[in-house]
Amino acid sequence: MQNLLVTELLVPSGQLWVLSPWISDIDVIDNTAGQFKTxxxxxxxxxxxxxxxxxxxxxxxxxxxxxxxxxxxNIIARQRLENVGGLGAKPAVRIHPKLHDKGILGDRFHLQGSMNFTYFGQAVNAEGVTLTRDPHAIAETRIAYNALYEGAGHAG
Incomplete structure (x- = not known):
């Protein structure tokens, strides 16, 4: 996950979907030695x-x-995403009461599986995830997510 997110920071996707029925503000990039300060x-x-x-x-x-x-x-992670101070864009947080899909979809990858973006999903539970880099599969998933979830639920 760290490598995917660092790559995203270097070359951000035009559209990035994060689907997780349960979400926490988990640690995702180890910058303890300051190696990602640039x-x-x-x-x-x-x-x-x-x-x-x-x-x-x-x-x-x-x-x-x-x-x-x-x-x-999910409240802490949602509040941190929704209450972004200062100027600039912020992530769009949407609520979907029946959401079960889990994953991250960017322009160059799709990480999907059983893992919620929580401490237990990341570090404790035995989760299965698949990383796809096939452009056709990514495009099909983007079309499906936009059809299924665009406008779904309500803004958090």
Whole structure:
């Protein structure tokens, strides 16, 4: 996940979907040695959280769309994504009460599987994920996500 997100920060997708029925502000980029300070200027030498990456991608011009459920455990991540201070774009957070899809879809990849973007999904549970880089499969999934989820639910 770290490599995918660092690549996204270097060359942001035009549209980035993040689907996770349960979502937390998990650590996703290990910047404890400051090795990504040129990619993430201004952030300290520490683990970088998912919301920080998504907000930065939106600021860099990516149309970031986060789809999740309206459950209490998602509140912190949702609030951090929705309450972005300052000027610039922010991720669009949408609620879908029956969401079960999980994954991240960018212009050059689709990571999908059983993993929610939570601590347990990332570090504890035995999850299965598949990374696809096939442009045709990515395009088909983008069409499907836009048909299924664009305008679905309501803004968080």
């Amino acid at each position: 990619v993430l200027p201004g952030l300290p030498s520490r683990w970088i959280r998912l919301t920080e990456v998504l907000i930065e991608l939106a600021r860099r011009g990516s149309d970031v769309r986060v789809l999740t459920r309206d459950v209490e455990s």
